[in-house]
Amino acid sequence: MEDSEPILAANEIGKRFGGLVALQDYSLALRPGDLVGLIGPNGAGKTTAFNVMTGVLAPTSGRLAVRGTDMTGRPPHRFAESGVARTFQNVRLFADLSVLENVMAGLHMRHGSGMVATLLALPGFRRSEREIAEKARGIVEMLGLGHLADERAMDLSYGDQRRVEIARAMATEPRALLLDEPAAGMNASETEDLLRLVARINGDLGIAVLVVEHDMSLVMRLCRRVQVLDRGRFLAEGTPQDIQADADVVAAYLGTRRGGGARA
Numbered sequence: 001m002e003d004s005e006p007i008l009a010a011n012e013i014g015k016r017f018g019g020l021v022a023l024q025d026y027s028l029a030l031r032p033g034d035l036v037g038l039i040g041p042n043g044a045g046k047t048t049a050f051n052v053m054t055g056v057l058a059p060t061s062g063r064l065a066v067r068g069t070d071m072t073g074r075p076p077h078r079f080a081e082s083g084v085a086r087t088f089q090n091v092r093l094f095a096d097l098s099v100l101e102n103v104m105a106g107l108h109m110r111h112g113s114g115m116v117a118t119l120l121a122l123p124g125f126r127r128s129e130r131e132i133a134e135k136a137r138g139i140v141e142m143l144g145l146g147h148l149a150d151e152r153a154m155d156l157s158y159g160d161q162r163r164v165e166i167a168r169a170m171a172t173e174p175r176a177l178l179l180d181e182p183a184a185g186m187n188a189s190e191t192e193d194l195l196r197l198v199a200r201i202n203g204d205l206g207i208a209v210l211v212v213e214h215d216m217s218l219v220m221r222l223c224r225r226v227q228v229l230d231r232g233r234f235l236a237e238g239t240p241q242d243i244q245a246d247a248d249v250v251a252a253y254l255g256t257r258r259g260g261g262a263r264a
């Protein structure tokens with residue numbers, strides 16, 4: 001896999017907010033089948049990196065490419081169209097719609113009907129509705145959420161809502177899935193379900209996954225490769241075992257080093 005073209009390549013990305021260097025020289029090559037975790041203490045730059053890699057923030061320096069095409073400064077929908085899907089820290093489902101309908105919305109986004117046509121059930125939408133519903137059901141079943149298909153999103157437990165969001169992201173048929181603190185607010189059993197779901201997406205479907213997480217132990221269990229940021233800087237990269245044994249990482253997490261964010 002090492003030689004395959006990265007689905008998402010971040011090359012020496014930097015991001016400043018005024019005088020604050022939120023991210024410096026960050027690089028990632030996310031290849032088919034990868035399962036990478038991005039961790040770091042508060043304010044390390046994880047969210048900034050995530051937002052740059054999904055087009056939400058334009059980098060101040062460095063380049064981004066999706067499957068070899070330069071995407072630096074492109075808007076989020078271009079990343080989605082290119083096969084880079086994401087979830088958000090806060091649940092963003094259509095609360096009144098069923099699980100199936102939420103996943104169908106993801107499919108419509110992918111197949112160009114657009115959200116407005118989807119919600120208004122315009123003619124182009126109706127024509128393909130049955131096919132899309134079948135496909136959505138397939139995705140929901142495949143991800144082990146079939147028993148929830150007809151439930152309204154707002155009636156689901158928090159953990160199930162988050163898994164449905166992942167299913168909706170999967171409906172865009174991504175090559176890479178970027179998860180922003182997916183376990184935040186989950187209890188232990190919800191976290192276990194989430195781990196199984198992500199392992200399935202990555203292992204069975206071969207989708208590359210990047211998980212940005214605060215929770216080091218979750219990333220250590222889930223990921224094969226881990227990157228660590230600290231105060232905007234790239235601190236370490238390696239297997240979970242390497243990272244857990246890395247003195248700099250341990251020091252960063254324990255807060256034994258002094259100093260605020262890097263300044264220009």
Ligand SMILES: Nc1ncnc2c1ncn2[C@@H]1O[C@H](COP(=O)(O)OP(=O)(O)OP(=O)(O)O)[C@@H](O)[C@H]1O
Nearest residue numbers: 017022040041042043044045046047048049214261
């Ligand atoms: N829009 C912004 N304007 C100004 N400063 C920002 C902005 N977004 C982030 N920062 C700063 O950039 C630095 C990195 O923040 P970021 O949110 O990326 O860290 P993080 O690793 O995601 O932290 P956390 O785990 O607390 O969410 C912090 O010092 C933060 O205050």
